[in-house]
Amino acid sequence: SKGSTQLHSLALANIARNTELRLRSVNFFSHTLGATVHPRxxxxxxxxxxxGLWHWVNRNLHDFQGRGHPSPFRVLTPWxxxxDCWCAAAxxxxxxxxxxxxxxxxMKPTSITIEHMPSTGTLDIGAAPREFEIWVxxxxxxGAPHAYNSHPNCGEPPEAGLVCVxxxxxxxxxxxxxxxFDLEANEAIGFVDFAIIRVINNWGQDWTCIYRIRLHGEPEPIIAVSSTLGEL
Amino acid sequence: SKGSTQLHSLALANIARNTELRLRSVNFFSHTLGATVHPRxxxxxxxxxxxGLWHWVNRNLHDFQGRGHPSPFRVLTPWxxxxDCWCAAAxxxxxxxxxxxxxxxxMKPTSITIEHMPSTGTLDIGAAPREFEIWVxxxxxxGAPHAYNSHPNCGEPPEAGLVCVxxxxxxxxxxxxxxxFDLEANEAIGFVDFAIIRVINNWGQDWTCIYRIRLHGEPEPIIAVSSTLGEL
Amino acid sequence: SKGSTQLHSLALANIARNTELRLRSVNFFSHTLGATVHPRxxxxxxxxxxxGLWHWVNRNLHDFQGRGHPSPFRVLTPWxxxxDCWCAAAxxxxxxxxxxxxxxxxMKPTSITIEHMPSTGTLDIGAAPREFEIWVxxxxxxGAPHAYNSHPNCGEPPEAGLVCVxxxxxxxxxxxxxxxFDLEANEAIGFVDFAIIRVINNWGQDWTCIYRIRLHGEPEPIIAVSSTLGEL
Ligand SMILES: [K+]
Ligand SMILES: [K+]
Ligand SMILES: [K+]
Structure with missing residues (x-):
């Protein structure tokens, strides 16, 4: 039918776009590249x-395919x-x-990717993130004083020295x-190696879950990073 | 060539359909949702x-990417x-x-999905399942007495109280x-939380292997399940 | 736009082709089938x-999703x-x-597949393999004497008894x-169960990394392999 052909085309357009983004755009939030979560x-x-305890025992006794304990690290991994997500307490x-x-x-951030299960594939779509800010x-x-003008729509900075992009x-x-989502180009910011993503509100649930966040951009030229490990 | 373009279109139709099914239809047999295997x-x-022992040692010494020991639990996991399947003894x-x-x-079951490697991609296609029944x-x-009429083509129930859908x-x-495969709508059955899939015959091998089974349907409204964990 | 539609079509052509190759062609280098690396x-x-040590501790403390220590075994696994690759020292x-x-x-080898991240998706594309030889x-x-004529473009055999295909x-x-890449049909070679892939040069980096290698071909008829495990 024509309706099914159209659904078909939309599905394939998503698959093409998502595959290209995954394969052809470096993700500086990738656990394999060495990104880690700052607990503070x-x-x-x-x-x-x-x-509870029963859950924990169960998780370790059964074959959980190395998926491990839920932690914010999951925001940096595939799903x-x-x-296959991380759920935060407000x-x-x-x-x-x-x-x-x-x-x-x-790197100099140029765009950010937010991933979540489609709404019909989960029983808990209310926990999906809605508005969010990116601070770098x-x-x-x-601890440096707040040096640049932040993005006008952002709220209070999580800490001095951070800039909302x-x-x-x-x-x-x-x-x-x-x-x-494209990020504002701001030459004054320069290259950054720390980012905070803050979710302001969600789609109705008491808690908020994140499947994956990826940050894309231009890497700092190699001459300036000779002492770091980089990718292998 | 025209033949390769056509093969191409068939492959993409499968990819679109399989991706949509995976992402947009809740699978109540999913290990991540909390489904487990009842050994009995x-x-x-x-x-x-x-x-044998050598195999076991080998599996644990080498890097098996957390794939773990073969068990029926694999029927609930991706491949x-x-x-990446479970093979049963008849x-x-x-x-x-x-x-x-x-x-x-x-949930009220509406359809079931059976997954297997394509025949040209495996050296053991004879072990694929053929006819199967779904009991809930x-x-x-x-242990309740057999309350509803079962599906007419099904064999003996595995136990009293089960209904073939x-x-x-x-x-x-x-x-x-x-x-x-669509399942028969049967309002008398109501919501179920236990299912047995029985494979009656296969494609010629002495044993039978299953890559994955997914069960789709309508979840019971949340008011009745306040004490269960559900998805997070 | 027309440009984006065309990019779109190229992306889908790759996806269709890669999915078919992965699902419908037996890979005799697959770790799940039982292939292993010969360290010598x-x-x-x-x-x-x-x-270093810090890296090792970090890798084992954090949730690395069972990805394990880098080893040549990774050439036999998905990525x-x-x-998600193995990097060799020259x-x-x-x-x-x-x-x-x-x-x-x-098996009788008919083709070989080399996989690598696309160049824009990695910060280290210079480490990708370039020219390579396949010895079986x-x-x-x-240790048998070199029995068949090798492929004319190949270099010195890694050992007597090996043939370049x-x-x-x-x-x-x-x-x-x-x-x-298609391999030369050579009936004199017969069925082989050992292969060496030698990378001659790369795209400019000091080291060389391999994401995955797959070897395709015709399996030896089952009558001759009754004592081996084969696939299950
Ligand atoms: K994840
Ligand atoms: K599986
Ligand atoms: K790999």
């Missing part, structure tokens, strides 16, 4: 996701199934969910469940 | 798949390569292969190796 | 990839992200990178990053 700037994991100072990521190499700085600038919203009703 | 209603693993009371699955949330009940009804056949010669 | 014929792992007698693979079943023999023939080059500028 990251929300606590929701107790509901951690489960395949519902629940807190006063970190919004609905917040994650701080130390990148393995300094160079690790070495920790964008605010956007993930849409659970969009055709594609993997959504890429 | 499940065939023993084929000794050939378990291998990527040949042998038995008198459980057909060629049988698996009992406790679902994490009660609510966990709480264990469908019988179908996996076809190794079909264009798509991931096959979805 | 394999280059040492590059020290840069192994990292998804940059760095050596005098094994070229830029060399791997010996013991296959679980004897039957395990039982170890092809030489080709992986192209980082090709449209598809998964590249399949």
């Amino acid at each position: 700037y990251t929300s606590p994991t929701h107790p509901r996701q951690l489960g 395949e199934e519902p629940s 807190s006063d100072d970190k919004g609905k969910a917040q994650i701080g990521v130390i990148m393995p190499r300094a 700085r160079r690790q070495a600038d920790i 964008g605010k956007a919203a993930y849409d659970i009703n969009a055709i594609n469940h993997i959504q890429n | 209603y499940t065939s023993p693993t084929h000794p050939r798949q378990l291998g 990527e390569e040949p042998s 038995s008198d009371d459980k057909g060629k292969a049988q698996i009992g699955v406790i679902m994490p949330r009660a 009940r609510r966990q709480a009804d264990i 469908g019988k179908a056949a996996y076809d190794i010669n079909a264009i798509n190796h991931i096959q979805n | 014929y394999t280059s040492p792992t590059h020290p840069r990839q192994l990292g 998804e992200e940059p760095s 050596s005098d007698d094994k070229g830029k990178a060399q791997i010996g693979v013991i296959m679980p079943r004897a 023999r039957r395990q039982a023939d170890i 092809g030489k080709a080059a992986y192209d980082i500028n090709a449209i598809n990053h998964i590249q399949n």
Whole structure:
């Protein structure tokens, strides 16, 4: 039928776009590249996701294919199934969910990708993120006075020295469940190796879950990073 | 050439269909949602798949990417390569292969998906399942008298209190190796949280291997399941 | 736009082709089928990839999704992200990178597949393999005198008794990053269960990294392999 052919074309357009983005754009938030989570700037994991002792025993006795304990690190890894995500507890100072990521190499951010299960494939779509802000700085600038003008729509900075490079919203009703957002070019910011993603609100649930976040951009030229490991 | 363009279109049609099914239809047999295997209603693993001591040592010494020991649990997990499956030993009371699955949330089954490697991609296509039956009940009804009329083509029930909601056949010669079968709507059955899949026969091998089974349907409204964990 | 539609079509053509190759062609280098690496014929792992003690501790403390220590075994496994590869140290007698693979079943090789990240998706495309040779023999023939004429473009055999069945080059500028190369039919060679892939040069880096190699062909009829395990 014509309707099914059209659905078909939309599905293939998403598959083409998502595959190209995954394969042809370096993700500086990738665990394989060496990105790690900074616990101090990251929300606590929701107790509901951690489960009780029985849950823990069960998880370690059964064959869980190395998927391990739920932790914010999951935001840096691929996913395949519902629940391959990290669920944060809301807190006063970190919004609905917040994650701080130390990148393995300094870069100039150009776009960010937010991934979530499509709404019909999960029983908990209300936990998807909605509005979020992206804050960046160079690790070495920790505690520095707030040097640049932040993005006008952003709220209070998580800490002095951080700059907001964008605010956007993930849409659970969009055709594609993997959504890429351009970031404002701001030459004054320079190369950064630390970023905080703060989720401001979600789609109705008490907690917020994140499947994956990827950050794309231009790497700092190699001459300046001779002492770091970089990718192999 | 025209032939290759046509092959191309068929391949893309399968990819679109399989991706949509995977992402946009909740699978109540998913290990990540919390589904588990009930050993009492499940065939023993084929000794050939378990291998001997040497095999076991080898599997644990080498880097097996967390794929773990072969077990019926694999029927609830994704697969990527040949042998990412579970092979059952035939038995008198459980057909060629049988698996009992406790679902994490009660649901009304509407369709079932059987996955297997395409025939040209495996050296053991004879082990693919052929005819199979789907039996369901609510966990709480264990041992209850057989309350509803079963599907007319099904054989003897594995136990009193179970209802057959469908019988179908996996076809190794079909264009798509991931096959979805509609189940009979039967309002009298209500919501169920336990299912048995019994494979009646296969494509010629002495043993039967299953790559993945997914069960789709409508979840029981949340009001009745306040005490269960559900998805996070 | 027309440009984006065309990019779109190229992306889908690659996806269709790569999916068909993965699903419908038996890979005799597959770890799940039982293929293993022969250390004696394999280059040492590059020290840069192994990292230091801190790296090792980090890798084992954090959730690395069962990805394990870098080793040549990774050439036999799937990959998804940059760095899901094996990096070899160049050596005098094994070229830029060399791997010996013991296959679980004897076969007549017909084609080989080399996989690598697309050039824009990695920060280290110079480490991709370029020219490579494929040498084969039957395990039982170890040390036998060099019986057949080798492929004319190949260099010195890694050992007596090995036959070169092809030489080709992986192209980082090709449209598809998964590249399949036909091998010369040579009836005199018969069925083989051991292969050496030797990478002669790369795209400019000091070390060479391999994401995955697959070997396709016709399996030896089952009558002759009754004592081996084969696939389950
Ligand atoms: K994830
Ligand atoms: K599986
Ligand atoms: K790999």
